[in-house]
Structure formats: structure tokens, C-alpha cells
Amino acid sequence: xxxxETFDKLFKKKGGIYNxxxxxxxxxxxxxDVHIDAMRKxxxxxxxxxxxxxxxxxxxxxxxxxxxxxxxxxxxxxxxxAVNDLFLKIAASKSRQEFDTKISLIREGDxxxxxxxxxxxxxxxxxxxxxxxxxxxxxINKFLLYHEVCHVLRGHIDFFKNNxxxxxxxxxxxxxxxKVNIQQTLEMDxxxxxxxxxxxxxxxxxxxxxxxxxxxxxxxxxxxYHFGYSLNAFFKLFGYYExxxxxxHRLHHPIPSVRMSMILGNVSxxxxxxxxxxxxxxxxxxxxxxxxxxxDLCEVSYMERTYKEFAELLSSTxxxxxxxxxxxxxxxLRLKLLPYAYATLPLSE
Ligand SMILES: [Zn+2]
Numbered sequence: 413x414x415x416x417e418t419f420d421k422l423f424k425k426k427g428g429i430y431n432x433x434x435x436x437x438x439x440x441x442x443x444x445d446v447h448i449d450a451m452r453k454x455x456x457x458x459x460x461x462x463x464x465x466x467x468x469x470x471x472x473x474x475x476x477x478x479x480x481x482x483x484x485x486x487x488x489x490x491x492x493x494a495v496n497d498l499f500l501k502i503a504a505s506k507s508r509q510e511f512d513t514k515i516s517l518i519r520e521g522d523x524x525x526x527x528x529x530x531x532x533x534x535x536x537x538x539x540x541x542x543x544x545x546x547x548x549x550x551x552i553n554k555f556l557l558y559h560e561v562c563h564v565l566r567g568h569i570d571f572f573k574n575n576x577x578x579x580x581x582x583x584x585x586x587x588x589x590x591k592v593n594i595q596q597t598l599e600m601d602x603x604x605x606x607x608x609x610x611x612x613x614x615x616x617x618x619x620x621x622x623x624x625x626x627x628x629x630x631x632x633x634x635x636x637y638h639f640g641y642s643l644n645a646f647f648k649l650f651g652y653y654e655x656x657x658x659x660x661h662r663l664h665h666p667i668p669s670v671r672m673s674m675i676l677g678n679v680s681x682x683x684x685x686x687x688x689x690x691x692x693x694x695x696x697x698x699x700x701x702x703x704x705x706x707x708d709l710c711e712v713s714y715m716e717r718t719y720k721e722f723a724e725l726l727s728s729t730x731x732x733x734x735x736x737x738x739x740x741x742x743x744x745l746r747l748k749l750l751p752y753a754y755a756t757l758p759l760s761e
Contacts (some may be wrong), residue, residue, distance in 0.1 A: 567752025
């Protein structure tokens, strides 16, 4: 079996390989390769990774080890198209375009599917909104890739395969509570790794040298604002905003506000370590970005604003307890991951 066949077999249940020549995805392959190679310069033990597309409209991505013992990452076509459409429609609604700016998402079973029949053209979006859209899109595509690479680098995939004989899938659900706790803790680690990579690139001024980037995200406060904005908008595509329902304990990823709380804690720790002056101000920009994403998402989706305000959710008691539970799990899980990891694992606080 060649790489493509192994990929197809590994992710068959998720939709199998997508190998239609679709111009929308052409640039992604180069994007994946360039950034994985760049990661390997920082983490020389990172094994080879084959990155490809899964033929599915569900918002999901998966990572696993194939029959050839190589690592594979698969992004669902629906996920990448939905991310693009999300920021495109936000840009279109800001440019006050007349076309339908609602993103079409369909809940099917426990998952969310993207329906691209409502997709719009980029024509008519003003330059300023267009540039911000590119920043948000790039931030999320990088975040997604680094998150998946972390599942390989820090031994999550091997641990999961050896203990549950399973691949890691982002948008799946569990009945087994102990497995959910493990999965959510691995996801926290992957989010935290991606956040560290992105902030590192900002600090070293290597995120991008393109003018759209320096104009919009060149200083720490603007970067934090757009970071909070794009992450919260992206997390919310998957739905489930409140922590009251039992879905909270079945999702592989915690609900968006818990995920954002952990990211906020993570960024705060990085700033303390860097002894960054005015860290509070920068963190507040991250929160303000998240709040604005809440508002803008209502303009471009059919999601009703029945959930609590972002800032309130962020500091809710339920959220805090959930975050503490995950951080406690990390202490134990970290030791179990050590034999599989290709890089050092962060110590718990
Ligand atoms: Zn993940």
C-alpha cells in the first residue's frame, strides 16, 4: 500500500481520502508541508507526517498511525471550507455586501456539517476587511495544523492507539467518561502547544512578513485581539455554548468557553514567563476579541444568541471547575505519555 492508500484505509470511517482536484485545496498541501518542515527544525525528533484531506462535510479532523507505522493527519474538506467561509462572510457583512451572508451549518447526529451551497464570492469585499479576513484564516489554519502536529509530537497518538486502539478525532463523542477525561486533557495539551507556537512566532516576528499581517497584527495588543477573535469564532462553529447540558461530558473538546478559559490561562503563563510589560492590557485585548467574535458570529450564522455573554462564561464557576479537573488529569497523564513523546512535555503548575 502506498501512502495515499494507507491514509484512505486509516480514515475510511471518517470519509476516506479526498483526491478530487479542487483548486480550493491546492495551496493547503504546500502550507502543510512548509509548516511541518519548519516544526521539525524546532523539534528534530518529530517523525515524518503525511498530511491530507478527508472526504467529509463534517467539521472534523483526525490524526493516527497507519498500518505502515507512519503518522497521518487528515483535515475534513468541510472543516477547511467552513473556516474559510466563516471569515469570508464576516468580511462580507462588514463590507455591507448584499449577498446572503449566513454560513450554513447542519447538525446531523452529534456532529456539525458544513453546507457549501451558500458560499459566496470574494468580489465586493473592501481591502481592509479582506486583509483582516486573511489574518483570521491564517491564524486558524496554523492553529489547526500545530494542534494536530502536537498529537504526534507529544505522543498522544501512540498512547491512544496502545490504550484504546483508536485514532484521535476532534469532533467525536464518547459514552465512556474516563476516556472523555483523557481525550479532553490531550486536547488541552494540543491547544496549549498551538498557542505557544503562535505566540512564539509573534515574539520572533516570524509569523508572516506579508503587509496585511504587519498592518493588522503587528503589535502585541492587535495580535491578541485577532487571536481571541479568530479562536472564539472558530470554536463556536461547533456549537454547544453552555455548560449545563450533559454534552459537556461527552465531547472530545470542552465547550468553547472552557477552551477559551484554558487558552487565556495559557497565554497569561507565557506572558509571566516572558516578564512582558502590560500583560494585563494584552490579555484584555484577547478577551475583547472573543467578545466581538460572539457578536459578529450572530450576523453570519443562524445561531441564536441565547447563551450567556462570553466574558461571564469565561469566569463562571462551572468553567473554572472543568479547567481545574483537566489540569489535574494532566499530572497523571503526562507520566503515561512520556514513553511515547518525541519532545519534552510541559510540567504541571
Ligand atoms: Zn485534537
